Amino acid sequence: MATAPVPPAAQPERENYLNKHYGVGSWLFTTDHKRIALLYLLSITFFFFIGGFFALLIRLELLTPGGDLVQADTYNKLFTQHGQVMVFFFLIPSIPAVLGNFLVPMMVGAKDLAFPRINLLSWYLYIIGGIMMLHCMLTGGVDTGWTFYVPFSTAFSNTKVIEAGLAIFVAGFSSILTGLNFIVTIHRMRAPGMTWSRLPLFIWAHYATSIIQVLGTPVIAITLVLVVAERALHLGIFDPKLGGDPLLFQHLFWFYSHPAVYIMILPSMGVVTEIIACFSRKRIFGYSFVAFSSIAIAVFGFLVWAHHMFVAGISVYAALVFSLLSYAVAVPSAVKVFNWTATLYKGSIHYDAPMLYAFGFLGLFTIGGLTGLFLACLGVDMHVHDTYFVIAHFHYIMVGGALMGYLGGMHFWWPKISGRLYPEGWARLAALIVFIGFNLTFFPQFILGYLGMPRRYYQYPPEFQVLNVLSTAGATVLGIGYLLPMIYFLWSMRYGKPAPDNPWNAAGLEWKTQSPPTTFNFEEEPVVTWEAYNYEELDAPHKEEVPVAR
Amino acid sequence: MFDNFPLWPDRASTAAGNVDALFIFLLIVSGLMTLLIFVAVVYFSARYRNRQGVPAEQIEGSTPLELTWSIIPLFVFMVIFAWGAVVYFKSRTPPRDSTEVYVVAKQWMWKLEHAEGQREINELHVPVGRDVKLIMTSQDVIHSFFVPAFRMKQDVLPGRYTVAWFRAIKPGTYHLFCTQYCGTQHSGMIGSIIVMEPAQYEAWMSGGSTGPLSATGEKIFGELGCSTCHRSDSQGRGPNLQGVFGKPVQLEDGRIVTADENYIRECILDPGARRVKGFQPIMPTFQGLVSDEQVNALVAYVKSLAKPGEGGVKPAAAVPVNSAANHSSANQAAAEGSQVNP
Numbered sequence: 001m002a003t004a005p006v007p008p009a010a011q012p013e014r015e016n017y018l019n020k021h022y023g024v025g026s027w028l029f030t031t032d033h034k035r036i037a038l039l040y041l042l043s044i045t046f047f048f049f050i051g052g053f054f055a056l057l058i059r060l061e062l063l064t065p066g067g068d069l070v071q072a073d074t075y076n077k078l079f080t081q082h083g084q085v086m087v088f089f090f091l092i093p094s095i096p097a098v099l100g101n102f103l104v105p106m107m108v109g110a111k112d113l114a115f116p117r118i119n120l121l122s123w124y125l126y127i128i129g130g131i132m133m134l135h136c137m138l139t140g141g142v143d144t145g146w147t148f149y150v151p152f153s154t155a156f157s158n159t160k161v162i163e164a165g166l167a168i169f170v171a172g173f174s175s176i177l178t179g180l181n182f183i184v185t186i187h188r189m190r191a192p193g194m195t196w197s198r199l200p201l202f203i204w205a206h207y208a209t210s211i212i213q214v215l216g217t218p219v220i221a222i223t224l225v226l227v228v229a230e231r232a233l234h235l236g237i238f239d240p241k242l243g244g245d246p247l248l249f250q251h252l253f254w255f256y257s258h259p260a261v262y263i264m265i266l267p268s269m270g271v272v273t274e275i276i277a278c279f280s281r282k283r284i285f286g287y288s289f290v291a292f293s294s295i296a297i298a299v300f301g302f303l304v305w306a307h308h309m310f311v312a313g314i315s316v317y318a319a320l321v322f323s324l325l326s327y328a329v330a331v332p333s334a335v336k337v338f339n340w341t342a343t344l345y346k347g348s349i350h351y352d353a354p355m356l357y358a359f360g361f362l363g364l365f366t367i368g369g370l371t372g373l374f375l376a377c378l379g380v381d382m383h384v385h386d387t388y389f390v391i392a393h394f395h396y397i398m399v400g401g402a403l404m405g406y407l408g409g410m411h412f413w414w415p416k417i418s419g420r421l422y423p424e425g426w427a428r429l430a431a432l433i434v435f436i437g438f439n440l441t442f443f444p445q446f447i448l449g450y451l452g453m454p455r456r457y458y459q460y461p462p463e464f465q466v467l468n469v470l471s472t473a474g475a476t477v478l479g480i481g482y483l484l485p486m487i488y489f490l491w492s493m494r495y496g497k498p499a500p501d502n503p504w505n506a507a508g509l510e511w512k513t514q515s516p517p518t519t520f521n522f523e524e525e526p527v528v529t530w531e532a533y534n535y536e537e538l539d540a541p542h543k544e545e546v547p548v549a550r
Numbered sequence: 551m552f553d554n555f556p557l558w559p560d561r562a563s564t565a566a567g568n569v570d571a572l573f574i575f576l577l578i579v580s581g582l583m584t585l586l587i588f589v590a591v592v593y594f595s596a597r598y599r600n601r602q603g604v605p606a607e608q609i610e611g612s613t614p615l616e617l618t619w620s621i622i623p624l625f626v627f628m629v630i631f632a633w634g635a636v637v638y639f640k641s642r643t644p645p646r647d648s649t650e651v652y653v654v655a656k657q658w659m660w661k662l663e664h665a666e667g668q669r670e671i672n673e674l675h676v677p678v679g680r681d682v683k684l685i686m687t688s689q690d691v692i693h694s695f696f697v698p699a700f701r702m703k704q705d706v707l708p709g710r711y712t713v714a715w716f717r718a719i720k721p722g723t724y725h726l727f728c729t730q731y732c733g734t735q736h737s738g739m740i741g742s743i744i745v746m747e748p749a750q751y752e753a754w755m756s757g758g759s760t761g762p763l764s765a766t767g768e769k770i771f772g773e774l775g776c777s778t779c780h781r782s783d784s785q786g787r788g789p790n791l792q793g794v795f796g797k798p799v800q801l802e803d804g805r806i807v808t809a810d811e812n813y814i815r816e817c818i819l820d821p822g823a824r825r826v827k828g829f830q831p832i833m834p835t836f837q838g839l840v841s842d843e844q845v846n847a848l849v850a851y852v853k854s855l856a857k858p859g860e861g862g863v864k865p866a867a868a869v870p871v872n873s874a875a876n877h878s879s880a881n882q883a884a885a886e887g888s889q890v891n892p
Contacts, residue, residue: 072734145731151708152691156657156733240709246692247707280598286611311694312705313712316642320635327627331620338619339611341587344594346607351599359591366587370580377630379572379637383701386694386729450573451559452698454729457737461725463556536608 016419016516031116032519037102038417039123040093043130045486047089050137052482054082059441059475065462075458076143077159083146088168089130091402092260095267096213097126097178099409100206102417104182106510107200109191109528111520114184122177129171136163145456147257150238150249154230161231165224172217172224175263179213182206191509193528200508200532201284204291205270208298212259212266216302220256223249250312254305262301264398265365266294268405269336272358275412276340278506279355280347283533286339293332300329310381319378326376333369337362348539352504353427357408360435364400368393371446389449392442400438407434407485415499419516420492426484434481440474507533562720562745563700568637570701575633579626641702644715648683651676652763652846655686655693655706658735660726663843665850667761672741674726676718677751683715685811685849689842694730697743705730711811718745767851770844774836788833789826795856800827814849 013019017034027035058078061069070078101119105112113119136142142164144153153161186207190199227249229235236242238249277284284290306314306322340362349355371393374380384390414422444467453464460468502511513522530537561567598606650665651674662670676682686695686706695714696703699722704714728739746754771777779788795814798806802825807813816823818840821833840848 067737072737076731076734076736143733147731149692149731152731152733156691240707246709281600281606283608283610285609286616289611289616310638311703312692313707313710316639319638323634324631327624327631330627331624334623335616335620337587339616341590341594342609342615344591344598346609347594347598348600348604348606349595349598351595359595362591363588366584370583373580373627373630374573374576377572377576377634379569379634379641380576381634382638382641382703383569383573383698385703386696447557451556452696452725452727454696454727454737456731459737461740535606539605 014514015518016514017519018419018516020519029120031112031120033101033105033113033116033119034417034517034519036119036123037098040097040101040126043123043127044090044093044098047085047130048482051082051085051090052479054078054085055475056479058082059472061458062460062468063472065460065465065468067459072458073143076145076456077141079456080143080145081137081141081164084142084164084168085133087146087260087264087398088171089126089133091264091398092175093126093178094264094402094406095271095409096182096206096209096263097122097174099271099406099413100182100209100267101178103413103510104185104203104206105189106513106517106521107203107508108186108189109194109509109522109526110185110189111522113181114189115181118177119181122174122181125174125177126171129167129169129174132163132167132170136160136167139163147253148224148227148249149253150227150230150244150246151240154227155239155241162228165228169221169224172221175213176217179210179217182210183214186210191526191528194509195528197288198528198531199291200270201273201287201290201294202267202270205266205273205294208294209263209266211295211298212263212301216256216259216263219252220260223252223256226252247309247313250309251306254308255302258305258308259298259301261394261397262297264402265405266297268361268402268409269294271405271409271412272340272361274506274508275354275358275408276343277533277535278412278504279350279352279358280344281350281535281539282343282347283531283535284339285342285345286335287532289335290339293335296332297329300325300332304329304376307376307381310378311385323376323378327373330369330373330376337366337369351428353422353424353431354408354412354504356428356431357404357411357434360431360438361401361404361408363435364396364404364438368396368400371396383452384449386455387449388445388453388455391455392445392449395442395445400442404434407431410485410489412504413510414489414492415503416510416515416517418489418493418496419499420496421499421503422485422492422496423488426488430481430484430488433477433484437474437477437479437481441471441478442474444468444470444474505538507535507538559701560699560720560722560724562718562722562724563697563702564717564719565637565641566699566701566719568640568701572630572633572637576630579630583623641715644683644713645681648681648715649676650683650685650850652843652850653684653686653695653706654689654842654846655695655728655739656689657691657733658728658739660695660728660739660741661843663763663846664755665763666755667763667766668755668757672726673744674741675744675746675751675754677746677748678718678721679748681715681717683713685846686712686714687815687842687846691732692730693728693732693739696727696729697724698727699724700743703729711815713811718743721745721747762854763847763850764854765851767847767849767854770840770847771851774840776848779833787830789829791852791855793856795853797856801825802827802829811849811853814852815845818845818848 017032030036061075140160142159142161144157144161186203226237230237230239234242236244238244238246240246273284273290304322304326306318307326310319375393411422411427448464448467453460499515501515509526561570652663654661660672662674688706688708690708693706694703695706700716702714702716704712706712722745724743726741726743728736732739779786780791782790782792784790794809797809799809800806807824819837820835822831825831
């Protein structure tokens with residue numbers, strides 16, 4: 001906020017995690033959670049732009065009904081690898097591995113994660129998986145769709161299914177290790193006085209996410225191993241010709257891949273919660289309901305997978321149960337939205353860039369969530385399943401929701417991460433461009449879906465063209481919106497104003513240490529005597545800053 | 551409406567109206583919810599924007615409010631769920647006396663065969679106002695049979711039958727899409743459903759066919775030697791198939807299953823899997839020896855044996871009145887020749 005006093009920049013730069021050591025080795029062998037977070041930041045940004053480039057080619061191909069830009073096989077590889085890269089190499093690690101890695105220890109008042117070396121290992125596993133994926137792409141790619149449906153993937157595709165499967169298998173372990181680290185850290189390393197009910201809701205969200213990562217990821221790992229086994233060794237598991245069951249694959253795949261959506265969205269919800277509290281200068285309305293709704297989402301999220309299979313050939317009674325449970329998981333999400341809205345009530349609301357992203361999140365997540373009701377509805381899903389309606393829906397959640405939260409969080413904590421302020425005007429502009437571009441890209445796809453345009457179509461009947469052109473136009477705007485923050489974040493690292501320790505005058509232990517923090521985060525172990533979101537104390541007119549420790 | 555910019559899909563089946571009504575209800579409900587949240591967010595943000603000297607008022611929360619906004623949405627969700635379930639059940643339950651069409655999907659085409667014997671590729675002619683049941687299987691990967699104008703979609707799996715049905719209400723030509731990604735030409739695996747007035751349809755039907763599917767099935771039944779064991783008396787080494795279809799069958803392991811299309815199919819391709827009580831496991835598998843089309847014909851034949859008074863020997867009787875008496879077997883041979891065996 002503009003209101004926060006900016007202290008004179010300390011002239012000789014204070015020692016911090018960035019300038020303590022120099023050299024490539026000091027980064028590649030670091031066990032500092034903040035440095036690992038930056039390693040992740042670099043790597044996922046790289047993959048984001050690869051995935052984004054694929055998306056751009058997809059949208060260009062769909063500009064016209066015929067197939068003219070690329071070959072059908074190329075197109076199939078583009079959407080497959082767009083999905084795989086964005087899901088497994090960007091969205092799943094995005095908030096947990098970057099912001100979570102950076103903030104979880106600081107927010108609970110710890111020096112580092114519980115297992116710093118395992119944390120570094122998780123990054124290496126991610127990189128090994130990423131290199132395998134790049135190798136797979138560069139040597140031919142894979143065309144199964146990110147869903148790997150059998151028997152296409154095990155018996156019919158001529159592409160590099162095994163390589164892609166193993167790449168994701170390896171990257172999966174990085175996700176498991178991150179989750180494991182967070183769970184142990186949150187349980188064991190909270191500072192004195194940091195009780196469960198004083199934890200920031202960001203921590204609750206990451207705790208719920210970690211549960212899914214630890215319990216869900218092994219299932220996809222095993223599933224991919226089985227796909228590889230069937231493809232390479234012709235073991236009959238899924239292919240009916242070998243005596244297998246193709247629906248078994250879908251059950252296993254979605255048992256992870258539905259909860260995986262919550263791996264992407266829960267951390268984003270955590271970020272948005274922090275932002276809304278800070279820029280409304282208020283405690284979060286219904287703290288415990290928001291906290292437990294995260295846990296409820298993580299638990300119920302495991303019980304709804306077959307709503308991806310209503311027309312796949314499962315029994316009508318199974319479909320009935322899964323539809324019902326899907327509505328059950330919608331309730332805690334709705335509760336969160338209502339609580340965020342209620343937090344604004346009688347607040348003192350500031351419109352800084354992070355808050356604009358949070359507003360964007362609220363809008364897009366609401367639309368994404370509500371269209372989920374359509375898909376969970378058996379009668380409507382028969383029509384819209386596997387059409388662009390689904391594409392639009394999950395992009396509203398995973399891009400509109402997860403990515404908006406990620407960008408909001410990057411802006412919010414950028415001063416802490418980099419020690420510099422980003423240019424506020426540009427940031428607000430970027431938030432606006434992303435919001436407009438996003439809606440222009442994906443809203444027409446809801447209409448396309450109801451009209452019946454199937455997903456994964458390289459060519460389409462001409463009556464769908466106008467809406468596709470709108471969508472492609474929107475994607476261009478959206479692309480600019482994503483490039484902007486990267487440019488001004490990089491710019492700010494050199495030219496940005498030095499950031500004060502707490503530029504937003506925000507609650508939370510991470511703001512009570514210097515910007516950027518020192519290697520061990522705190523000079524002395526903090527002792528917590530206040531609740532999360534104590535904005536009343538922070539804003540009290542004549543009150544000294546709460547001491548770090550006593 | 552606009553040829554190049556439609557905003558609502560054609561409504562050409564009895565199910566379409568039901569799905570649309572539910573969809574519109576959902577649009578209204580979610581529209582109201584969106585409006586409620588947007589208005590609240592915009593109003594609060596404007597009304598409570600940061601002003602000097604006006605601090606935020608700290609509010610702990612409110613359990614009654616939390617319960618309200620949990621229970622009311624839950625209630626609304628349950629209404630949506632129940633309505634959706636009713637529409638779905640209706641669409642999943644083919645009426646008893648539907649006309650049957652066997653569908654075989656393969657990369658990247660649809661092969662359709664009417665019970666009356668007409669074969670089509672990537673086109674399906676159906677009359678207005680008749681229930682049509684699709685009995686579908688795939689020769690290779692998973693496909694999905696989607697007719698947007700009918701609001702109907704069902705995945706088509708290898709190794710088993712899945713079933714869908716519709717009743718067209720409006721003549722016209724409608725898209726048939728494959729909606730389960732199936733490889734290179736996935737987006738080329740499209741076709742047309744041609745809905746005709748009944749009189750036109752009769753004329754089309756009389757255009758020549760290979761004879762009813764059940765007759766084809768009977769022929770195969772003889773050729774493969776099935777009839778030596780599955781005799782129409784109680785002396786056979788295999789179960790008598792008269793009247794079996796659609797009835798419960800006692801299995802060797804004590805279970806009871808209904809002899810539906812999938813069960814008959816399985817008995818042909820994997821006879822040992824669910825063997826009828828009282829018979830020896832002597833039947834060889836026909837996996838790889840018969841094509842999916844031939845299995846369909848055999849299933850159609852076994853079904854025809856269950857129709858009262860038809861006895862299978864006069865398969866023509868299984869065909870609804872109209873039709874299609876004489877048929878060139880050359881046509882059939884050509885069609886068989888084009889098949890790919892699994």
